[in-house]
Amino acid sequence: MTGTRHHARASTAISRTGGRFSKGLAAFRKDHVMHDSQPRPLSAAKSPALSGRARVPGDKSISHRSLMFGGLAAGETRITGLLEGEDVLRTGAAMRAMGAAIEQRGDEWIVNGTGNGALIEPTEPLDFGNAGTGARLTMGLVGSYDMTTRFIGDASLSKRPMARVLDPLRLMGMQVLEAEAGDRLPITLRGPKHAAPISYRVPMPSAQVKSAVLLASLNTPGVTTVIEPVATRDHTEKMLIGFGAALEVETDADGVRHIRIEGQPKLTGQTIAVPGDPSSAAFPLVAGLIVPGSDIVIENILMNPTRTGLIDTLLEMGGDIEFLDRRNAGGEDVADLRVRGSELKGVTVPAERAPSMIDEYPVLAVAASFAEGDTLMQGLEELRVKESDRLSAVANGLKANGVDCVEGEATLKVTGRPGGKGLGGGTVETHLDHRIAMSFLVMGLAAEKPVTVDDQAMIATSFPDFTGLMQRLGARFQ
Numbered sequence: 049m050t051g052t053r054h055h056a057r058a059s060t061a062i063s064r065t066g067g068r069f070s071k072g073l074a075a076f077r078k079d080h081v082m083h084d085s086q087p088r089p090l091s092a093a094k095s096p097a098l099s100g101r102a103r104v105p106g107d108k109s110i111s112h113r114s115l116m117f118g119g120l121a122a123g124e125t126r127i128t129g130l131l132e133g134e135d136v137l138r139t140g141a142a143m144r145a146m147g148a149a150i151e152q153r154g155d156e157w158i159v160n161g162t163g164n165g166a167l168i169e170p171t172e173p174l175d176f177g178n179a180g181t182g183a184r185l186t187m188g189l190v191g192s193y194d195m196t197t198r199f200i201g202d203a204s205l206s207k208r209p210m211a212r213v214l215d216p217l218r219l220m221g222m223q224v225l226e227a228e229a230g231d232r233l234p235i236t237l238r239g240p241k242h243a244a245p246i247s248y249r250v251p252m253p254s255a256q257v258k259s260a261v262l263l264a265s266l267n268t269p270g271v272t273t274v275i276e277p278v279a280t281r282d283h284t285e286k287m288l289i290g291f292g293a294a295l296e297v298e299t300d301a302d303g304v305r306h307i308r309i310e311g312q313p314k315l316t317g318q319t320i321a322v323p324g325d326p327s328s329a330a331f332p333l334v335a336g337l338i339v340p341g342s343d344i345v346i347e348n349i350l351m352n353p354t355r356t357g358l359i360d361t362l363l364e365m366g367g368d369i370e371f372l373d374r375r376n377a378g379g380e381d382v383a384d385l386r387v388r389g390s391e392l393k394g395v396t397v398p399a400e401r402a403p404s405m406i407d408e409y410p411v412l413a414v415a416a417s418f419a420e421g422d423t424l425m426q427g428l429e430e431l432r433v434k435e436s437d438r439l440s441a442v443a444n445g446l447k448a449n450g451v452d453c454v455e456g457e458a459t460l461k462v463t464g465r466p467g468g469k470g471l472g473g474g475t476v477e478t479h480l481d482h483r484i485a486m487s488f489l490v491m492g493l494a495a496e497k498p499v500t501v502d503d504q505a506m507i508a509t510s511f512p513d514f515t516g517l518m519q520r521l522g523a524r525f526q
């Protein structure tokens with residue numbers, strides 16, 4: 049087998065701190081029910097040229113993993129730039145319920161881990177709210193522990209398929225004591241006394257499934273292998289190496305990744321600076337391109353190639369995006385992006401690119417609505433099992449706002465209207481999906497008539513200050 053080996057670095061933490069719990073996480077007590085209030089609609093209206101500099105929140109994938117690995121490791125993990133969105137705070141609450149000490153001190157989050165193999169059985173169900181990543185990765189984490197863990201979530205998460213992670217975990221010896229039809233939440237798991245390592249070929253392109261198996265290996269003796277035919281985001285691999293695991297990645301002649309990890313590694317607390325989330329940057333980025341005359345800078349964005357498919361696509365569409373100060377920070381490439389209003393043209397986005405921009409299709413569809421000609425997106429099957437069925441949610445939102453589009457089984461064709469002529473005037477059903485809400489608010493900034501989303505509440509799961517940040521750039525919401 050020929051291939052490349054990946055190394056990541058994170059510097060070791062220096063001192064210990066106490067375990068007082070932060071206000072943010074304490075908000076997720078069991079009596080605290082989120083999103084049971086009345087929906088809060090919001091409209092976005094045609095805005096003047098956007099200008100200024102913006103810093104989007106920390107990467108969601110890296111933030112979840114920082115709390116999980118820090119919560120498991122021996123010693124202290126110090127995190128700056130953590131995304132303080134609901135999804136990530138729920139992961140923090142879950143790690144706390146299993147014995148980690150987590151506190152916020154100024155700009156830093158300090159995690160004192162349980163030490164390897166020392167997670168404790170949570171006394172209450174773990175409530176992951178809207179968060180697929182939090183729920184699925186934690187299932188992997190607890191799946192090799194001889195303990196019982198119950199998982200619950202909101203209406204959206206309770207519809208999402210969990211068999212994709214339960215199947216490999218069952219092979220490692222885990223039992224599913226309770227699940228709704230089709231392996232859906234609420235789910236109660238019981239880990240085995242002695243988990244068995246497996247070699248598992250991930251059947252769909254999913255970093256969550258890959259990661260669940262790798263996390264289960266952390267309490268499983270022997271070598272666990274994950275075979276990944278289609279590469280997905282590699283944060284779990286890079287960060288586990290950074291925390292001290294013996295993990296190797298080889299890519300064979302067919303491009304298939306073979307990830308091998310030695311079980312029960314000694315993980316040690318690290319210092320982590322979380323870079324800006326490219327999936328959140330996508331919203332001001334597309335807004336800067338479609339609002340004529342705009343000129344903005346979005347700072348400190350993660351440029352990991354497993355995450356940059358949207359930027360590649362927008363460049364092909366003729367987007368004026370300049371990379372300023374490309375640099376390496378904590379083992380990841382980051383850059384500031386200068387974005388100027390652009391005349392976009394339609395393109396075909398190949399299926400192979402989907403994993404590197406999987407969460408960005410809703411906002412790409414918005415960009416395509418303003419482009420000259422057709423944009424065809426292929427390989428979209430995974431969009432159907434996100435916080436909503438994003439393929440149909442996007443198509444319905446586009447149609448409600450005057451955009452011609454054709455929804456296929458796993459494709460979407462959007463016919464653009466340069467200048468946004470005749471677009472807008474509709475209300476979009478968001479189906480508890482933050483990315484649908486933000487994407488269509490971006491559309492409203494450049495459409496002829498305002499665009500309304502039926503609920504803005506879920507935006508707080510990944511981008512709590514979205515409206516504030518966009519308004520500071522000049523966006524008009526009403």
Ligand SMILES: O=C(O)C1=C[C@@H](OP(=O)(O)O)[C@@H](O)[C@H](O)C1
Binds near residue numbers: 181406
């Ligand atoms: O591993 C992760 O952090 C994520 C993986 C992706 O999900 P899938 O693994 O289901 O593609 C992505 O959609 C999600 O927002 C974050």
Ligand SMILES: C=C(OP(=O)(O)O)C(=O)O
Binds near residue numbers: 135181182
């Ligand atoms: C799909 C997403 O997240 P998750 O799967 O963690 O709910 C997302 O943030 O777009």
